[in-house]
Amino acid sequence: MGPVSLTLRRHSALQIDELLAEQPGLRLVPTSDRTTVVEGVVCFNATGPTGIVIDDKYSIKLRIPFDTSKELPEVWETEGRIPSDFHKLDANKLCLASPIKIRMRLVESSSVAKFVSEFVVPYLYGYSCFEQHGEMPFGELSHGLEGIREHLREMFKAETAEFPELFLKLASLQKRRANKLACPCQSGRRLGKCHNRIVNAQRKVYERTWFKNEFKRFEILREEESKQLNQVAKLKSLLGMPSASIRQ
Amino acid sequence: MKDFNPDIRPQGSFRFGTVNRPLDEDEEYDLDNVCVLQDLSKSRMTQRQLKDLYGEEIRAYASGNGIQKPVEECKRCWRLHYADEVNFHLDTLPCVPEEQHVIDRIVQLGSSEDLARRCVAITDQRHPQYDEISQNWLSSNPRGFAAWFEGRCRLGRTRMSLNEGARASVEDVPPYEWKTTLQRSVQVLKRHRDVMFKNHTEFAPISMIITNLAGHAYNGEGDLFEAISNIVARMPDFVRANAPFVPNPADYAEDYADKWKTDSRYEENFWRWHSAVSADLSRIPDWLRGTTLNQRLMSTFEVSVPSSMLPKPRPSILVKSPAIVIPTASKPWGQ
Numbered sequence: 001m002g003p004v005s006l007t008l009r010r011h012s013a014l015q016i017d018e019l020l021a022e023q024p025g026l027r028l029v030p031t032s033d034r035t036t037v038v039e040g041v042v043c044f045n046a047t048g049p050t051g052i053v054i055d056d057k058y059s060i061k062l063r064i065p066f067d068t069s070k071e072l073p074e075v076w077e078t079e080g081r082i083p084s085d086f087h088k089l090d091a092n093k094l095c096l097a098s099p100i101k102i103r104m105r106l107v108e109s110s111s112v113a114k115f116v117s118e119f120v121v122p123y124l125y126g127y128s129c130f131e132q133h134g135e136m137p138f139g140e141l142s143h144g145l146e147g148i149r150e151h152l153r154e155m156f157k158a159e160t161a162e163f164p165e166l167f168l169k170l171a172s173l174q175k176r177r178a179n180k181l182a183c184p185c186q187s188g189r190r191l192g193k194c195h196n197r198i199v200n201a202q203r204k205v206y207e208r209t210w211f212k213n214e215f216k217r218f219e220i221l222r223e224e225e226s227k228q229l230n231q232v233a234k235l236k237s238l239l240g241m242p243s244a245s246i247r248q
Numbered sequence: 249m250k251d252f253n254p255d256i257r258p259q260g261s262f263r264f265g266t267v268n269r270p271l272d273e274d275e276e277y278d279l280d281n282v283c284v285l286q287d288l289s290k291s292r293m294t295q296r297q298l299k300d301l302y303g304e305e306i307r308a309y310a311s312g313n314g315i316q317k318p319v320e321e322c323k324r325c326w327r328l329h330y331a332d333e334v335n336f337h338l339d340t341l342p343c344v345p346e347e348q349h350v351i352d353r354i355v356q357l358g359s360s361e362d363l364a365r366r367c368v369a370i371t372d373q374r375h376p377q378y379d380e381i382s383q384n385w386l387s388s389n390p391r392g393f394a395a396w397f398e399g400r401c402r403l404g405r406t407r408m409s410l411n412e413g414a415r416a417s418v419e420d421v422p423p424y425e426w427k428t429t430l431q432r433s434v435q436v437l438k439r440h441r442d443v444m445f446k447n448h449t450e451f452a453p454i455s456m457i458i459t460n461l462a463g464h465a466y467n468g469e470g471d472l473f474e475a476i477s478n479i480v481a482r483m484p485d486f487v488r489a490n491a492p493f494v495p496n497p498a499d500y501a502e503d504y505a506d507k508w509k510t511d512s513r514y515e516e517n518f519w520r521w522h523s524a525v526s527a528d529l530s531r532i533p534d535w536l537r538g539t540t541l542n543q544r545l546m547s548t549f550e551v552s553v554p555s556s557m558l559p560k561p562r563p564s565i566l567v568k569s570p571a572i573v574i575p576t577a578s579k580p581w582g583q
Contacts (some may be wrong), residue, residue, distance in 0.1 A: 003489040007512050011519040020527035024534065028524045030448040030517055043569040047574060055568065087580035096576030122577030137574075141581040151579070 010110075013122075014064070019113035025057065034066035036112065039078075046125045048137035054128040060120070070107045072099055075120055082127055087140065096123045098141060098151035107206055142160055145225050148218065156198055158185040165218045167195070171203045172212035249305045252285035259341075259390045259425070264397055265424040266434040266459060271442050271550060276329075277336035282390055284368055288344045290385055295371035295378045302326065302342035323373045343368040343388070354499045363392040363498035394423075394497025397459065401428040403468035404475075411472045430466045434459050436549070440525050443550050451517040456504045457494050458501055461486050464497075473532070480526050487518075 004012075014036060020026060025041030043057040059078045065071035075094045082088070088096040096102065096119040107117060122138065129137045141147030152164035161167070166184035170191055171180075178199065179192030187194050203211065236242070261267045262281035270277065283302065293301075306326045307319050317329035325341040346367040354364040369385035377384055401423070437458050445452035447519075465482035469475035487493055492503030493515070508515040528548050535544045541558055545551055 004304075005489045005493070005515065007508075007515040008487070008489075008519055011516065011523075016520070016523045017526060020523060021530070024527075024531050028444075028446050028520050028527075030451065030520060032448055032450060032513070034513060034516065045569040045571045047571070047573050049574070087582040089583050095581040095583070098581050101578055119578060121572075121579055122574050125574060126577070126580060136580075138577045139579045141579040143582045147579075147581045151581075199325075238536075 010172060013110045015111035015113040018111070022113060023116065026062075036064040038062045038064075038112070042116070042120060042124060044121050044125060046121065048122075048129065050129075050135065050137050052129050052133060052135075052137060054125050054132070056124070056128045057160075058124050060124075062112070062116070062120070064115075068110065069103070072102055073106075073112075073115060086127060086130070087123075094120075094123060096120065098148050099217075100148060100155070101151055103214070104206060107210065145218075145221055148221070155202070156184075156191055156195060158183075158195055160187075161185045165215065165222075166241060167199060168211050168215040168218060171199050171206075172215055174208070174209050175200060175203070249285070249301065251287070253287040255284045255286055256281055256340075257391065259394065259456060261459075263424055264434070264459060265396050265401075265426050265428075265431045266438065266455075268435050268438050268442065271446060274335070279336055279338040280341070281338065282341045282343060282368070285342065285344050290344060290347075290369055290383055291381060294381055295375060295385060298344070299371045299373075303338075305420065306340060310421060324370055341390075343370045343372060344368055344385075345369070345422075346387055347383075348446075354387075354389070354501070357500040359389075359392070359431060359498050359500065363389070363396055366391040367499055387499060388502060389496055389499040392459070393496050396497045397463050398423045400463040401426060401430045402465055403466065404429045404470060429470055429472055429475045430462065432472055433466065433479055434462050436472075436476055437462060437479070437525065439549050439551075440528065441521055444521060444524055445517070448517075451513045453514075453518040453521050454504065457518065460494050460496070460504055477529050480522070480529060480573075483522060 008031040016036070016038075019038065020028065023040075023042055025043055027040045029039050039061045040059070041057050042060050045053070047053045050126050058081065061076045061078050063074045065073065075096065076092055077094060079155050082094070086090060089095050102119065103232050105115070126137055126140075129135055149164050152167060153159050153161055156164060156167045158164060158167070161184045163186040164184055170178040170181060170184070171175060175196075179190065179196055181191055183189055183191045183194035183196075185195055191199065257263070258280065260278065260283050262279055267277065285298070288560070289299070289343070303319070303321065303326055306328065309315075310319050310328055315328060315330065317331070319325040322339065325339040327420055328338045328340065330336050330338065346369050348370040350365045350369075351367055353360055354367055366388040367387055368391070370388050372378070372386050375386060391529045438455055441455075441458065442451055452506075461483045462479045464486040466475060467478060467482075469478055487505075488495070491509050492500060493505035493508050494503060496502040496504065505514070505518075508518075531544075542553060542555070545553055
């Protein structure tokens with residue numbers, strides 16, 4: 001085939017054809033904006049790390065925005081099978097993973113087929129395991145900021161970092177400058193003599209600007225969360241309740 | 249008008265023999281015709297004058313035939329609304345024959361002489377010289393396209409069934425009465441498009457694009473399913489990377505996808521439709537094996553097939569999803 005238009009190239013990169021072939025229960029729904037929407041039944045027959053075999057299906061709706069660097073894809077389970085307190089965002093959107101991890105994958109590939117097989121199917125498998133056996137086969141993150149920090153500790157292999165978001169900051173700086181600063185793992189050493197290898201590797205893949213934006217996003221989330229905590233603390237003091245931390 | 253020696257012929261899906269019943273009973277059929285004023289040239293009147301003159305004739309026809317709804321003026325044609333047993337409107341396009349040097353230019357672009365000579369000059373309200381005597385009118389070649397499409401239909405069997413069940417060759421009957429595989433294929437594809445874009449008609453791929461690409465991609469297959477599958481598989485090869493994206497083979501300067509330049513949503517939705525119809529076609533064998541065929545046909549084509557015509561579901565092993573292993577995955581999160 002000869003040269004193709006930019007629009008076709010973009011459409012091909014989404015790998016919609018692959019997705020529809022892998023998941024025969026899904027259908028593409030036209031939209032009048034530039035988002036891609038897919039609806040229908042996702043089926044899987046999967047074995048997870050603990051050996052549990054689940055053969056199941058869910059009704060979902062998936063919405064991929066045009067610019068995934070600005071907005072995350074959204075997924076809903078449309079039959080009310082998954083309760084609203086199970087890893088969901090507001091409005092019943094499924095919380096598939098740490099948003100940073102999702103954005104990382106989208107930088108690497110805009111394929112919706114990969115997104116479904118890497119995030120959606122395992123999430124649904126996880127819920128089936130939880131529903132039937134009470135276990136979370138891949139573990140789970142805490143809610144909110146702490147959950148993102150847990151993911152960052154994994155990402156930078158620094159379990160002892162109290163504020164692993166500082167790795168995002170360091171990755172946004174030039175290597176020479178970043179290496180002089182204290183390593184967030186709290187070893188006491190500077191980055192250049194500590195976790196620099198992994199920071200360098202991640203910086204190469206995602207680039208400084210991406211990390212700068214991620215750090216900014218984290219700060220915004222932190223501000224929002226601290227506002228909420230302050231409000232709750234105020235409310236508690238008004239009601240004469242002890243203001244112990246609400247998240248354990 | 250009679251003095252100008254008018255030649256009126258049907259165009260569009262009625263000419264091609266690819267008409268579909270509208271999805272909704274309240275919707276109207278679309279008819280098109282073209283009226284070539286063979287003894288008129290561009291130097292004798294402005295585009296507006298021709299349009300208005302023709303409009304008078306149409307209005308006279310309408311009142312003379314008891315048509316209640318007023319005649320409507322569109323950018324290039326006049327629209328008559330008929331309300332009979334069947335609701336339809338007719339878009340009638342006035343035009344004049346093109347000049348030889350324009351025909352020569354079209355041949356230079358790659359069309360055959362036989363197709364190019366049917367080219368016409370049309371009026372368009374948006375044209376900068378709409379109110380001037382000018383040689384510079386828009387060119388179009390709907391009759392050339394129709395002739396090309398008929399040639400592509402002929403690639404299939406030369407014998408096909410007519411309504412009466414008698415068999416005859418294509419030469420005995422007019423094209424709109426043929427029922428060739430290509431025509432049937434176009435009807436199925438248009439129907440799929442109608443159902444898929446039921447609630448999003450603005451950016452639905454237009455019938456001329458589907459008809460054009462199907463005409464190119466068709467290779468004489470006799471079996472309907474084989475023809476549609478091959479047509480859909482080959483269609484992308486005939487979409488160009490830049491304008492003209494989907495040119496008229498009878499005039500390469502005429503782009504049926506000219507809207508793609510102005511808003512990428514048109515092209516995006518074309519490729520979405522293509523992905524969807526490809527996927528649905530590849531799923532049909534599975535539908536035939538299972539018990540949901542009727543439901544699938546309804547949701548994809550909005551047709552209901554009487555159960556006597558459906559194949560019996562074969563007692564078969566339930567088709568399972570392929571077994572996969574997930575050794576590791578992301579931990580779900582929440583706010």
